Amino acid sequence: xxxxxxxxxxxxxxxxxxxxxxxxxxxxxxxxxxxxxxxxxxxxxxxxxxxxxxxxxxxxxxxxxxxxxxxxxxxxxxxxxxxxxxxxxxxxxxxxxxxxxxxxxxxxxxxxxxxxxxxxxxxxxxxxxxxxxxxxxxxxxxxxxxxxxxxxxxxxxxxxxxxxxxxxxxxxxxxxxxxxxxxxxxxxxxxxxxxxxxxxxxxxxxxxxxxxxxxxxxxxxxxxxxxxxxxxxxxxxxxxxxxxxxxxxxxxxxxxxxxxxxxxxxxxxxxxxxxxxxxxxxxxxxxxxxxxxxxxxxxxxxxxxxxxxxxxxxxxxxxxxxxxxxxxxxxx
Numbered sequence: 001x002x003x004x005x006x007x008x009x010x011x012x013x014x015x016x017x018x019x020x021x022x023x024x025x026x027x028x029x030x031x032x033x034x035x036x037x038x039x040x041x042x043x044x045x046x047x048x049x050x051x052x053x054x055x056x057x058x059x060x061x062x063x064x065x066x067x068x069x070x071x072x073x074x075x076x077x078x079x080x081x082x083x084x085x086x087x088x089x090x091x092x093x094x095x096x097x098x099x100x101x102x103x104x105x106x107x108x109x110x111x112x113x114x115x116x117x118x119x120x121x122x123x124x125x126x127x128x129x130x131x132x133x134x135x136x137x138x139x140x141x142x143x144x145x146x147x148x149x150x151x152x153x154x155x156x157x158x159x160x161x162x163x164x165x166x167x168x169x170x171x172x173x174x175x176x177x178x179x180x181x182x183x184x185x186x187x188x189x190x191x192x193x194x195x196x197x198x199x200x201x202x203x204x205x206x207x208x209x210x211x212x213x214x215x216x217x218x219x220x221x222x223x224x225x226x227x228x229x230x231x232x233x234x235x236x237x238x239x240x241x242x243x244x245x246x247x248x249x250x251x252x253x254x255x256x257x258x259x260x261x262x263x264x265x266x267x268x269x270x271x272x273x274x275x276x277x278x279x280x281x282x283x284x285x286x287x288x289x290x291x292x293x294x295x296x297x298x299x300x301x302x303x304x305x306x307x308x309x310x311x312x313x314x315x316x317x318x319x320x321x322x323x324x325x326x327x328x329x330x331x332x
């Protein structure tokens with residue numbers, strides 16, 4: 001059974017099964033042809049079962065909000081624990097050791113609550129992609145990852161009593177990064193630690209080959225202007241071994257750019273980290289690097305190896321977020 005509510009929460013329709021219906025957005029309102037409904041927001045509330053959107057099942061309620069150009073914003077409203085069920089297997093593999101799954105659950109719960117503080121005036125708290133956490137709804141759930149969520153119910157990380165952004169990434173390449181270098185977040189749990197545990201990861205080493213013309217084009221598209229160049233120098237490194245700044249030298253001008261901006265401009269799946277060396281041969285630039293991701297906080301492949309070696313999830317979190325505490329939001 002289900003019901004449809006308007007923007008005030010008033011029931012405008014109910015039924016046993018929600019059949020496939022065509023809806024349209026027009027002048028900021030939702031039009032349901034033949035249903036005599038004209039709403040600025042539509043909410044589908046399943047009384048049992050799940051909502052089905054774009055071939056995926058979702059727990060909780062679904063709000064449909066009209067946007068410009070006859071498009072819709074679709075928002076899944078559900079409690080935090082069920083949200084975590086829908087992301088865990090999109091962030092790490094469900095067959096990883098249970099303590100790795102539990103550590104990831106605590107980190108993801110912490111990160112979600114932290115990010116939620118900055119979206120209070122929006123129609124949603126989090127996005128379903130890498131800019132928040134990759135969320136796939138009920139369809140993404142697996143038994144083992146759900147078990148990890150249940151076993152850590154309500155647990156989050158704090159530092160001196162405050163929640164903090166519990167960043168994480170795939171593989172650090174030997175040392176996690178200081179968050180203050182990337183985002184001006186200067187906290188003891190995010191200062192970076194040595195990590196030898198991800199050395200066996202498939203993402204520990206990477207290589208890339210990009211033409212000079214492509215680099216020039218991609219930088220220009222992001223607002224960084226450089227003419228023909230024949231040299232790229234590493235201007236400075238930080239304590240984790242990652243590059244702080246690069247200097248791109250041309251015949252008539254040069255460009256100093258942060259490694260973070262350089263990576264984002266060329267593509268984070270091409271330049272997988274800012275820990276790399278490079279060489280220019282003819283009209284191509286060859287990169288060889290370590291790790292995948294921004295490098296801050298939890299190293300997921302390091303977590304995997306630590307859990308495999310017998311470390312429990314609390315020991316793993318203590319290692320990657322030193323001086324942090326695990327607290328419970330609810331009684332178990």
